[in-house]
Amino acid sequence: MRRARKYLMAAFSLLLCFTIVACSSNNGKSNSNSNGSVNENAEASTADPNEPGWRSKTDPITFDWYINFSWFGAKWGEDLTSQYITKKTGVSVNFIVPPGNENEKLNTMIASGDLPDFITIDVSNDAVKKMIEGELVLPLNQLADQYDPYFYKVADPAKLAWLKQDDGHVYGYPNASSSSEDFKKYGQNFTSAQTFLVKKDMYEAIGSPDMRTPEGFLNALKAAKEKFPEVNGQPLIPLGLQEFTDVGNNALGDHLMNFLALPREKDGKVYDRTTDPDYVAWLKTFREANELGLLSKDIFIDKRPQMEEKIAQGRYFAMIYQRTDMSAQNATLYQQDPNSVYIAVDGPANTNLDQPTLSGPGIGGWTLTMISKKVKDKERAMQFLSYMVSEEGQKDASLGEKGVTYDSIDGKDQLKPEVVELMNKDGAASGKKYGVSYQYWMLMDTNMRMQWDPPAAEPGKQVEDWTKGKTVSFSLYDGINPTGTSEEGIIANKVNQQWGKVLPKLMFAKLDNEFDKIFADYLEFRKDAGYEKVEAYQNAQIEKNKKKMEELNQ
Structure with a gap:
C-alpha cells in the first residue's frame, strides 16, 4: 500500500516473580498491578527522553x-x-x-x-x-x-x-x-485506495463507454459479457466487489457512497446516507444487474484469496475495489500484457455527475x-x-539495510534498482525476498x-494518479459510530448485522417493488431497534470532534 499516512524505557528490576517460567519469559520487568495494568503511581523512568530506549x-x-x-x-x-x-x-x-x-x-x-x-x-x-x-x-x-x-x-x-x-x-x-x-503540507500528493476499475483491453474493445450513469453502467457490463463471455476458458465475471461480510459489503457501502459524493452532514446533523435517493437508485441498479445475469454468484461467497486469484487471471471486467489490494496481481497482468491490466476510470456517480469524494487518510x-x-x-x-x-x-x-536493499544514489537514500525492478514486476516475490516498502x-x-518511496510505475501509477484531486479528509467523522457494550453500541451492532443479511436479499430481489419492500422492512427494523439513539450519539461525537479539531488547529 503506497501512501495509504503519519502515523514508548529504561527498565525497573523485577521485584517479584511468581514462577520461574514467568521470570524467564518476562525478562524481569514489573511496575504493574496484579491485573497486568501499569501502575499509575510507579516511579517515572530515569531513561534519557532524547535517546531511543530500545x-x-x-x-x-x-x-x-x-x-x-x-x-x-x-x-x-x-x-x-x-x-x-x-x-x-x-x-x-x-x-x-x-x-x-x-x-x-x-x-x-x-x-x-x-x-x-x-x-x-x-x-x-x-x-x-x-x-x-x-x-x-x-x-x-x-x-x-x-x-x-x-x-x-x-x-x-x-x-x-x-x-x-x-x-x-x-x-x-x-x-x-x-x-x-x-x-x-502533503495534501496535493494524497491518494485514496478507493477506485472503480475496468480491464483495459475489454473496456477499450467495447468503446470505452461512460459508466457514470445506471444505464451506461449496465450497458457496459452487458457489452463486456457479450464480447468476452470467457477468459481463458473460465466465465467472465462482469462486476467484482469487495467481500460480503456479516455487516454488508464495503464496496456497496462507504466506497459507493463516496463515489456518489454523498455528504456526511446536512444542516449540522449526521446525514443518513443509506436512504439517499442516489444511493438507493444505485442499489437498484445492482439488483437489475443481477436480474440480467451480470452478477456472478462468486462475488457473494469469495473471500480475498479467491478474489486475488481471479484478478490475476483477469476474470473481472469491472471492479468497485481498493487499488492497493490488487496491486500485486495487476503487476503480474502488466508483465504478461500491458493492455490486460486494470485501470481506474470514472464510475458510478450521482445524478449531477459530481466528482467523487474519495476517502483520504484521516487522523x-x-x-x-x-x-x-x-x-x-x-x-x-x-x-x-x-x-x-x-x-x-x-x-x-x-x-531495509544500507548496502543490501538500498544505497545512497545521487545523494538520496533509495532502494536499489534491482529491488525496485522486482517490486514492479512481482510484488509477492519482492515481499518474500526483500520485505521493503509497505510489507x-x-x-x-x-x-x-x-x-x-520509489517513483510510481505502471500499472500502479495510473490508478494512483486517478485518485489525486478527488481525495478528501473525513477526520471529522472518525470514531463517531458507537461500539462496545453501551446501549448505542449494542443497537448499532444489531442494525449492522441486519444490514449484512438484508444487502444480499436486495441484490437478489426479482423486481424493484420487492426491493422496496425489503428495504422498507430494514428501515422499520432499524427504527424499532432504537436507531435514533445511534444518530444522537453520532451527532454528539461529531460535535466533540469539531472541538478537538479546533483545539488541534489553534
Missing part, C-alpha cells in the same frame, strides 16, 4: 503479534528487511493471523482475556472499545512514562491528542494517519496497534513500538515514508 537492550526476544486481517501473509524473518530489524533490535515477531472470520477469532480471544503481545486492528472495529473497557490493553502513555519517554519525541502529539480516551489515556497508535496540518488512521496487558515484556514492547514509530524505524521498514504496514507513517 538501544539499552538488544538481546533476543520474540513477540506474538496478532493481525486482525485474514489476508495478511508476511512471515517475519523470511525477508531481508525483517532479518535486519531483528539483527538491529533483537526483536523477532511471530505473526498470528485468523484463518477465517476475523471477528470470531478476536471475540474468542477477548472472551478468554488471553491476548497476544501486540494487536493490530481496524480502528473502527467494535473490539477496540471492548479491549479498552475490559482492561485487556495497556495505556501507551503510562508505558512510555515508565519505560520509554523517548516515545514522546517520535509520536505525533496531534495523533495522541486525537486518540486520547475519556480516562485521559491513549491505548493504541495509528498507521496511515494524517492530521489537518498534514493535509496542508484516526486505518488501524490501531495496541499492547496487551499479557505482554511478556512491557519495557521491550514499548521500546519496539517507539522504534517502529520513529523516523529510524520507518526508514528501516521502508528501505510491514502496521505502524506505517505514510507521510514520512514518501521521501523513500
